[in-house]
Amino acid sequence: MYSKKLARLAFGLLAEPTFKCTLTRSVSSRVNAVRTLCSWTVCLHHRRKNPLSEGLTRLNVRTVSQTTLDPAEVRKFQAMASKWWDLQGEFAALHSMNDLRVPFIRDNLLNVHGIRQLGKPLAGLRILDVGCGGGVLSEPLGRLGADVRGIDPVEDSVRTAELHSSYDPDLRERVRYQACTLEELAEEELEGFHAVVASEVVEHLADLDAFASCCQQVLKPGGSLFITTINKTNLSYVFGIVAAEQLLRIVPSGTHDWEKFVSPEDLERLLESFGFYVEAIRGMMYNPLTGAWSWQQSTAINYALHAIKRKEEPQPGQVWPESENLDEPGRATNYS
């Protein structure tokens, strides 16, 4: 068991390409005996020790490795790399999620920065799309005028994204992709972005602390962090795993691991500890009949979060350089 934990430091590869997850939580320990290479082993070991674990101890499961990456997750998405732009395929729900997340990002950025240019509301803003996959979210943000950098550890996905955006001269200029991890990028681009978007990503990560720390590094002070992910509740198990993966096949089986879901409260606490201020959390819901997403009051299943990196308080006698693009009239200056 412990050797498996250490093995996750390197890029391990799982043997089975299809990820059948056909059992409920109560019998998952029996599954373990069958699936020897599964990364669930760590979670399950932890759960046997502490079956009623609540709160932050859950996150300890993921803080073992030094990297945000989970090799099992990487392998999973590698197998689906060519399917990103098949609108009726496995990623159809992500395409229709754009109807919520693009306006969410756009409107919150407009609130902070004001409208930049007619027809290109996000012109001049640098946005980082973490876990961009095939560029499903990067492209609309690019069309709205932003300078988008999309990163994803799966190289095939990045190639697919580059190919898809290469036909459109507008996108070619504004959206760039890179096959790398967030940690690698954080070393080059300190305080380089106005916004970081991590949509449907945190539930696939190995180490949330490292992720939050890297986001904090790459964001300009006062910059925005947008996260959409799935809550860790009974309801999200029923709808997000059982219904979505097994019954309705909205996403392929094995896409999500309930143990990795994060509740908005935990996420908020984590982000605050890394110097963010959570400005908005909104619940989202998917209707499998219409294939459309909608906003809702409850964050029990899916939710979207907008956090802002606090600007450093200037020490007396010290002059801090202000980020040039944030000095716009009409924007909120008081974040704390």
Add this chain to the structure above:
Amino acid sequence: MQQQNTDTCCLCSCLKKLNEPSTSENELFDIIISGGGMVGTAMACSLGLEPNLAGKKILLLEAGHKKEMNRVPETYSTRVSSISPGSATLLSLGAWDHIVNMRCKPYNKMQVWDACSDALITFDKENLQDEMAYIVENDVIVAALTKQLQTLSDHVEVQYRTKVVKYTWPHPYHVSESIPWVQVTLANGKTLHTKLLIGADGPNSMVRREAGIPTVKWNYDQSAVVAVLHLSEPTENNVAWQRFLPTGPIAMLPLSDTESSLVWSTSHQHAEELLQLDEESFVDAINSAFWSNENHSELVETAGSLFRMALSVLMPDSGSARQLPPSVAGIGPKSRVMFPLGMGHATEYIRHRVAIIGDAAHRVHPLAGQGANLGFGDVAYLTKVLSQAAFNGKDLGKSMQHLLEFETERQRHNLPMMAAVDLMKRLYSTNAAPMVLLRTFGLQATNTLPPLKEQIMAYASK
């Protein structure tokens, strides 16, 4: 693993080929509108003025020459349209001012009556002060829109005398090494690409035909004769008149205090005869068509007046006195023209990266004066839908969700209107007693129900 490796190699090689742009930057447009008539030019203006579409490259292709009108010509042109307040609102984004400065005639009241009985119906706004609609010459509309377009020349380009010979449709799914845009091949050999093609090329639309959109259509055995009429004496002339003859409706639409426009829908043969008549006989034919009661039969007259008495007992204040249209003294020089009439409706208004608007999507009988208005309604809604799509960062031609919204909404509006117009045409194409009685009672009853009339006017004003 092997399969994955070859997939990666294939992707890499595709990428290398596409590193040089395969479509040169100045040939790729965001939107190309094919057809520069009233509706096509209005679409170009509307898109050009839309703030969320600022920065998009828009092109209008028109086979004819540029229609400019620095000074309005003395004589009126024969082709006119009735512009509803809804359409006027759309055009008010700049072009309406030009129209008002050139030439247009508002009218406050419309009287529609039967030749086979005494039944009539009048439409007017409450106090006769508000305008119901406007009669504007088609040339004036196009010239005004063209003038407006010139102010938008930085991102709306227009190519006149440009004929399209071929359209090539893209594969709806992303296929590597094929161009995902619509290709438009021009007669001069150039090829243009666009993310969204809007077909506004009239009832015999090439866009619709080449996209393979099935169309329900039939020809009415009727042609319309249009002419400019000189009235016997000047009058306030703010009423539109239409009388249903058994051969087809004849309408007189006001152009000024002394002139009106004639639209006479009748059988092909009769239309040709009318064109052959000398001016005096033609004028006599018009006057007699409006004034004579030769088609009345005793049965229908009696039944009609009984019904009217019954209605006046039930609803004493409604019901209108029949007025007679002004008499005609002469016609404008060289102004008699005829054109065939038909009905057409495209079963789909959209395809992947294509939308059709105006007469390309729907063609109606002129008896209700709605053809142009339906087209302008399409323009307004499609602009709204594209604006929303652009504000959400969508690929304009590919967001089927938005295009479907346009199609659904417009079909919901257009189909009932077209069905009603077709029904009216068929209902009034006969002088058989049962049909005449039916429509007499129907018309008289409708005339006494102001709420119903208001509904009809509201629907037609959109």
